[in-house]
Amino acid sequence: MGIKRRSFLKGGAVGALAATSTFPAPAISKGRKRxxxxxxxxxxxxGLGTTANEIGANITRMSEGRLEVKVYGAGxxxxxxxxxxxxxxGIAEMGHGWDGYWIAKHPGAPFFGGVPNGLAAYExxxxxxxxxxQKLWDDMWADFGVRAFVSGVNPPSYFGWYQKEVxxxxxxxxxxxxxxxxPGEVLNxxxxxxxxxxxxxxxxxxxSGIVDAVEWGNAWSDLAFGFYKVADICYFPGIHECGxxxxxxxxxxxxxxxxxxxxxxxxxxxxxxxxQLYSETVYHNAAAYQTLKQEKGVQFKPLPEDVIxxxxxxxxxxxxxxxxxDPHALRIYNSYMDFRKRAINVAPTDQLGYLEARxxxx
Amino acid sequence: MGIKRRSFLKGGAVGALAATSTFPAPAISKGRKRxxxxxxxxxxxxGLGTTANEIGANITRMSEGRLEVKVYGAGxxxxxxxxxxxxxxGIAEMGHGWDGYWIAKHPGAPFFGGVPNGLAAYExxxxxxxxxxQKLWDDMWADFGVRAFVSGVNPPSYFGWYQKEVxxxxxxxxxxxxxxxxPGEVLNxxxxxxxxxxxxxxxxxxxSGIVDAVEWGNAWSDLAFGFYKVADICYFPGIHECGxxxxxxxxxxxxxxxxxxxxxxxxxxxxxxxxQLYSETVYHNAAAYQTLKQEKGVQFKPLPEDVIxxxxxxxxxxxxxxxxxDPHALRIYNSYMDFRKRAINVAPTDQLGYLEARxxxx
Numbered sequence: 229m230g231i232k233r234r235s236f237l238k239g240g241a242v243g244a245l246a247a248t249s250t251f252p253a254p255a256i257s258k259g260r261k262r263x264x265x266x267x268x269x270x271x272x273x274x275g276l277g278t279t280a281n282e283i284g285a286n287i288t289r290m291s292e293g294r295l296e297v298k299v300y301g302a303g304x305x306x307x308x309x310x311x312x313x314x315x316x317x318g319i320a321e322m323g324h325g326w327d328g329y330w331i332a333k334h335p336g337a338p339f340f341g342g343v344p345n346g347l348a349a350y351e352x353x354x355x356x357x358x359x360x361x362q363k364l365w366d367d368m369w370a371d372f373g374v375r376a377f378v379s380g381v382n383p384p385s386y387f388g389w390y391q392k393e394v395x396x397x398x399x400x401x402x403x404x405x406x407x408x409x410x411p412g413e414v415l416n417x418x419x420x421x422x423x424x425x426x427x428x429x430x431x432x433x434x435x436s437g438i439v440d441a442v443e444w445g446n447a448w449s450d451l452a453f454g455f456y457k458v459a460d461i462c463y464f465p466g467i468h469e470c471g472x473x474x475x476x477x478x479x480x481x482x483x484x485x486x487x488x489x490x491x492x493x494x495x496x497x498x499x500x501x502x503x504q505l506y507s508e509t510v511y512h513n514a515a516a517y518q519t520l521k522q523e524k525g526v527q528f529k530p531l532p533e534d535v536i537x538x539x540x541x542x543x544x545x546x547x548x549x550x551x552x553x554d555p556h557a558l559r560i561y562n563s564y565m566d567f568r569k570r571a572i573n574v575a576p577t578d579q580l581g582y583l584e585a586r587x588x589x590x
Numbered sequence: 591m592g593i594k595r596r597s598f599l600k601g602g603a604v605g606a607l608a609a610t611s612t613f614p615a616p617a618i619s620k621g622r623k624r625x626x627x628x629x630x631x632x633x634x635x636x637g638l639g640t641t642a643n644e645i646g647a648n649i650t651r652m653s654e655g656r657l658e659v660k661v662y663g664a665g666x667x668x669x670x671x672x673x674x675x676x677x678x679x680g681i682a683e684m685g686h687g688w689d690g691y692w693i694a695k696h697p698g699a700p701f702f703g704g705v706p707n708g709l710a711a712y713e714x715x716x717x718x719x720x721x722x723x724q725k726l727w728d729d730m731w732a733d734f735g736v737r738a739f740v741s742g743v744n745p746p747s748y749f750g751w752y753q754k755e756v757x758x759x760x761x762x763x764x765x766x767x768x769x770x771x772x773p774g775e776v777l778n779x780x781x782x783x784x785x786x787x788x789x790x791x792x793x794x795x796x797x798s799g800i801v802d803a804v805e806w807g808n809a810w811s812d813l814a815f816g817f818y819k820v821a822d823i824c825y826f827p828g829i830h831e832c833g834x835x836x837x838x839x840x841x842x843x844x845x846x847x848x849x850x851x852x853x854x855x856x857x858x859x860x861x862x863x864x865x866q867l868y869s870e871t872v873y874h875n876a877a878a879y880q881t882l883k884q885e886k887g888v889q890f891k892p893l894p895e896d897v898i899x900x901x902x903x904x905x906x907x908x909x910x911x912x913x914x915x916d917p918h919a920l921r922i923y924n925s926y927m928d929f930r931k932r933a934i935n936v937a938p939t940d941q942l943g944y945l946e947a948r949x950x951x952x
Contacts, residue, residue, distance in 0.1 A: 286858050290652055292851035348945065350712065350745070350872050353865060358873035383712070384944040447936065465943030489654035493855075496648050496862050503715060503865040510712050511720035513940065514932035528939050536947050570876035572952060575945055577890050578808065578875060581827030582746040583710065583942040585898050586934060 261490075262296045263287075263482070266315070268308040268325040270427075271301025275448065275512070276474065279380050279505040280324035283476065286497040295490050299324075312477060316374050321482040322494075324379065324501075327475050328409050335550050336368050336557035339564045340376065342472035344411045345543035346564070348579075349381040349471035351571045353502055356473070359567045364560045373480050377498035380474030380505035383513060384466030386450060387531055388443035389434070389459040397534040406430055406442040410550065411468035414542045427453075434458045443468070447516035448509060456524045463531050467539050474505065623852075624658045625649075625844070626682035630670040630691065632789075633663025637810065637874070638836065641742050641867040642686035645838065648859040657852050661686075674839060678736050683844040684856075686741065686863075689837050690771050697912050698730050698919035701926045702738065704834035706773045707905035708926070710941075711743040711833035713933045715864055718835070721929045726922045735842050739860035742836030742867035745875060746828030748812060749893055750805035751796070751821040759896040768792055768804040772912065773830035776904045789815075796820045805830070809878035810871060818886045825893050829901050836867065 265284050269276040284297035300320070302308035311323040312330050328341030340361070342352055355361045356378050366375055388407070394400050401419035412422030423439060433439045435458050442459070444450055450462075476498040483491065520526040531539075551561030575581075627646050631638040646659035662682070664670035673685040674692050690703030702723070704714055717723045718740050728737055750769070756762050763781040774784030787795060795801045797820050804821070806812055812824075838860040845853065882888040893901075913923030937943075 286854065289854040290851055290858060292849075345948065345951075348941065350868055351876075354869040354873035354876075357866070357869045384940045386939070446940065462939075464939040465947050466940065467944065467947050470944050470948070487654075489652055492648065492651040496652060496858060499865065500858050500862040503861065503868075504719070506712055506865075507716040507719045510933075511716035511929070514713075514716075514929065514936045517936040517939065518932055530943065531947075533950075537950065540947070540951060567873070567876065570880055571872075572948060574809065574876045574879040576949060576952075577748070577824075577826040577879065578746045578828065579710065580942070580945040580949060581892065582829065582832050583937055583945065585827050585829050585893075585902070586707065586832070587938060587942060588895075588899065589707075589902060590934060590938075 260294055260296065261486075262298065263322060264305065264320040265297050265299045265476075266302075266305050266311055266320040266323045267299065268302055268311050268323070268329065271299075271304065273301070274452065275382075275505060275509050276324075276380065277301065279474070279501050279508070282504055283324065283379060283497050283501045286500065287493055290493045290497065291490055295486070295493065297322075312374075315477050315479050316372055318479055318481070320479075322476055322478040324474060324476055326472065327376065328472070331409070331550070333372065334368055334557065335553040336364070336560040338410055338550065339557075339560050340365050340368075340378075340473070340475060342469065343543070343547055343564075344414055344468045344470070345540045345547070347471055347568055347571060348575075349383055349473070349506060350579075351567070352471045352473050353378055353381055354571075355564060355567045360563050361560075364556075364563060368556055368560065369477075370480075374477050375480055375483065376475040376477045377495055378473050379476040379498040379501035381502050382472050382474075382506065382509050383446060384464075384471065385443065385445050385469040386447070387463040387466060387468060388441045389450065389455040390441040390461040390463060391434075391459045392440075393461060393529070394463065394532060394535065396532050397538055399532075400535055403440040404438075406433065406439050406444075407468065410543075410546055411443075413546050414468065414539060417542050417546065418538055431455070431458065446509060446513050447520060448512040451516040451520055451524075456520055456526050460525060461527050461529055462520070463529055465530070467531070467536060467543070473502070476501070622656055622658065623848075624660065625684060626667065627659050627661045627838075628664075628667050628673055628676055628682040628685045629661065630664055630673055630685070630687040633661075633666065635663070636814065637744075637867060637871050638686075638742065639663065641836070641863050641870070644866055645686065645741060645859050645863045648862065649855055652855045652859065653852055657848070657855065659684075674734075674736075677839050677841050678734055680841055680843070682841075684838055684840040686836060686838055688834065689738065690834070693771070693912070695734065696730055696919065697915040698726070698922040700772055700912065701919075701922050702727050702730075702740075702835070702837060704831065705905070705909055705926075706776055706830045707832070707902045707909070709833055709930055709933060711745055711835070711868055712941075713929070714833045714835050715740055715743055716933075717926060717929045722925050723922075726918075726925060730918055730922065731839075732842075736839050737842055737845065738837040738839045739857055740835050741838040741860040741863035743864050744834050744836075744868065744871050745808060746826075746833065747805065747807050747831040748809070749825040749828060749830060750803050751812065751817040752803040752823040752825060753796075753821045754802075755823060755891070756825065756894060756897065758894050759900055761894075762897055765802040766800075768795065768801050768806075769830065772905075772908055773805075775908050776830065776901060779904050779908065780900055793817070793820065808871060808875050809882060810874040813878040813882055813886075818882055818888050822887060823889050823891055824882070825891055827892070829893070829898060829905070835864070838863070 284299040306314040330337040408424040415422040551557040646661040668676040692699040770786040777784040913919040
């Protein structure tokens with residue numbers, strides 16, 4: 229689309245916030261530092277919020293309070309979607325969020341949050357930790373004065389909650405569906421109208437018929453939202469959100485001011501959040517699925533095959549078009565897609581193969 | 591089988607080692623501690639050994655050297671299978687190993703290393719971290735004076751390397767196969783002869799025909815071993831070893847002597863090793879599979895359906911019989927199997943469902 233990298237840098241300067249970028253001296257007192265961790269999640273939100281809390285507590289405990297982290301929910305200091313600019317501008321030293329939100333800052337960002345028809349959770353982390361992802365991520369945000377560590381990952385989401393059956397691609401066309409980001413763009417190209425809205429409006433929009441179906445998260449989160457009260461058909465699998473990872477975004481000036489031991493503590497605490505969130509969600513999803521199916525009467529249905537194949541095909545177009553807007557985003561895309569191809573090839577002989585064999589006992 | 595818990599305690603007392611259980615004062619000097627981490631792996635062994643190295647380095651760096659960890663390969667201080675007794679007896683403060691090896695200490699141990707027809711890697715960690723596994727683990731080893739944290743997990747192994755095709759359960763019967771532990775017991779009950787042997791003897795045993803087939807690990811490790819040079823058929827999936835996790839076993843007396851910040855550093859470094867090993871193996875497996883298939887001419891074949899169903903069925907018998915030897919092992923078994931059931935039920939709507947949909951593009 230011809231948008232050049234320079235324009236992201238200019239466009240992302242965020243005026244007032246960027247102007248406050250130097251940290252005040254009082255942040256350090258008697259060798260003790262106090263840091264703010266803002267988040268994109270409601271305070272103490274199960275999974276995402278509790279993982280942020282745990283990362284903050286780990287840092288505080290491992291440093292014996294030399295680096296004391298206080299965690300804030302969305303809206304307590306800045307709204308959820310201003311997290312990136314607030315960390316960049318030094319309003320908070322770090323933030324726990326999702327890089328998919330920062331696509332307007334850089335078109336390479338979604339690849340560090342997970343993309344439709346992309347890597348499974350463990351593959352997403354493998355690419356970042358071992359496949360060159362971290363270096364590409366560091367390079368992408370360096371111009372913005374921040375860095376990010378993966379610090380949370382999730383199993384696939386549900387494709388969404390529906391009041392009427394979808395038996396073919398034609399049934400889906402013309403519907404109005406709550407789905408955000410790149411997956412929403414995929415739906416739009418398929419003749420569906422996707423809309424985004426904050427979590428708090430989703431239930432009422434579904435109830436009042438403003439949208440025909442909604443997508444949010446997985447069994448654990450969707451049970452908590454109570455979508456089953458309004459729509460009793462749940463479609464899977466999560467071809468649109470297949471292994472999203474969270475990130476801990478850190479102001480570089482703040483990070484660089486830390487002694488080596490505290491740098492290591494921050495990094496390891498962030499990384500440790502990855503499996504904490506993953507395992508917590510995997511555990512609670514299994515129980516929530518049972519509740520939804522057996523107690524709430526939800527019908528779980530696989531998407532029609534033509535919907536799956538079209539969504540996967542269009543996803544690849546959207547990924548390429550997104551990455552093509554910037555040379556560094558294209559480097560990220562190439563690295564991601566290269567590993568994705570190998571991951572898809574090996575899966576039937578390892579993880580997919582085992583899950584299929586085990587399922588034969590159902 | 592009527593073996594009572596008491597007998598494990600007696601049988602596990604390990605004479606000389608247990609007698610040296612108090613730590614010498616010189617371990618602490620100028621407020622700095624030096625700890626030994628022994629391992630079950632050859633020094634710097636890719637994946638298992640490098641993860642142990644990283645956990646040790648993380649602890650040293652995060653504590654600024656106040657707790658300096660030196661990592662030893664198998665045989666440097668004690669042989670691999672003496673790790674548990676050495677940590678218990680205080681010869682080393684901690685050890686990176688696999689709880690499946692310690693079945694003679696307690697029949698509940700294999701469930702903390704992963705069992706045949708069991709949980710996938712992320713589910714295994716979910717059960718330990720969130721499903722009550724850690725408490726059951728702590729209680730199991732408390733009488734032995736040690737504790738363990740999960741600190742590594744792996745994707746499924748390959749079922750093994752064969753020179754001749756296996757087209758049915760009958761073809762498998764009568765064969766002699768290198769497979770250890772509970773999976774080996776499953777094979778034995780199926781009319782196969784399983785044998786265990788150290789890694790260093792596997793290649794020569796296959797070459798000389800002492801065994802008909804061998805099992806070891808996944809694409810990454812098996813490529814390094816070079817099994818493809820002797821047997822060019824690789825069977826999957828890893829129904830026998832579906833998501834094994836590693837553990838950091840720590841002497842309780844040593845752990846309790848740490849101040850709170852160092853306790854937290856040790857725990858978080860151990861946990862962080864979980865996703866480090868997992869992501870490293872997932873990344874390298876994908877590349878190794880490509881090499882094995884395209885450059886080494888390996889034929890990857892799915893096991894015949896009757897082999898899969900019989901192995902899965904007999905596995906459940908072996909798990910129950912193992913756990914029935916001890917009341918606490920039975921508690922562990924019940925907790926594990928309860929979550930396993932829910933995990934199998936939810937899989938088609940989340941991880942399995944996504945991997946299948948994505949595979950349709952192959």
